[in-house]
Amino acid sequence: MAPPIAASRPAAVPSERLDPSRRAAPQVFERLRSLITTLSLPPGTPLSRVALAAEFGLSSTPIRDALMRLAEEGLVDVFPQHATLVSRIDLSSAQQAHFLRQALELEIVRLLAQSPSAALAEALDALIGRQRQFAKNGDLEAFMASDNDFHARLYAAADKQDLWLLVRSRSGHIDRLRRLHLPSAGKVQDILRHHRLITRSIADGKPDEAQAHLRSHLSGTFGDLAAIRRTYPTYLAE
Secondary structure (H helix, E strand, O other): OOOOOOOOOOOOOOOOOOOOOOOHHHHHHHHHHHHHHOOOOOOOOEOOHHHHHHHHOOOHHHHHHHHHHHHHOOOEEEEOOOEEEEOOEEHHHHHHHHHHHHHHHHHHHHHHHHOOOHHHHHHHHHHHHHHHHHHHHOOHHHHHHHHHHHHHHHHHHOOOHHHHHHHHHOOHHHHHHHHHHOOOOOHHHHHHHHHHHHHHHHHOOOHHHHHHHHHHHHHHHHHOHHHHHHHOOOOEEO
16 A cells, blocks of 8 residues: 555535435445545545544444445545545556456447447437537536446446446546546547547447447547656556
8 A cells, every 4th residue: 555645635525415315325435436536635635534524414434434435446545543545546456447448348339339329329429519518618527427428328328237337336546547637638629539439430330440439539548647647646656
């Protein structure tokens, strides 16, 4: 485990009401996971159980359970008798998540292109349109969320929703790496272009082209890893 990163500011968790009809711990986990993967809580941020319990208006038990789940995904490091910190981005975990996602999605886009659907193409085009609007507004968080929506729609169209849940549960490190890369010049435009090409290849019944565009789409962040490491050296762990 990497040593703690020096961090002076405590976690800043936006105050939002929890849904009383749902268990508290999963909601706290989802909220904190979102803040971590979007880098609203960057690597090195301390997470105080006492402060989080006060912020969410909960006892320590659901906070502890949420932090345990985050630790299982490698998104926080727990140093007994010291602190719980948002972890560095683990490049090995990010690479394994990338491998898993690419292997699955290459087969998914091939399957979809072998049975083209006008309805699917229309749904994907609508998602691309929303993503383009988020890009125009400079809303990178919504842009990333809509990027996930695009890919989730592919899994759903192939009736592989459970595999999407598996991918998401392994994606915390790669998502943070992608978020660091997103502001790079031309990155947003590349994502939109690849989404359009993937959609057209599926709609035109061209599985080889769909796979080629998907492979190019998913490889961009690791292609710029050296630049990301230079810009954010304290955020990354080998």
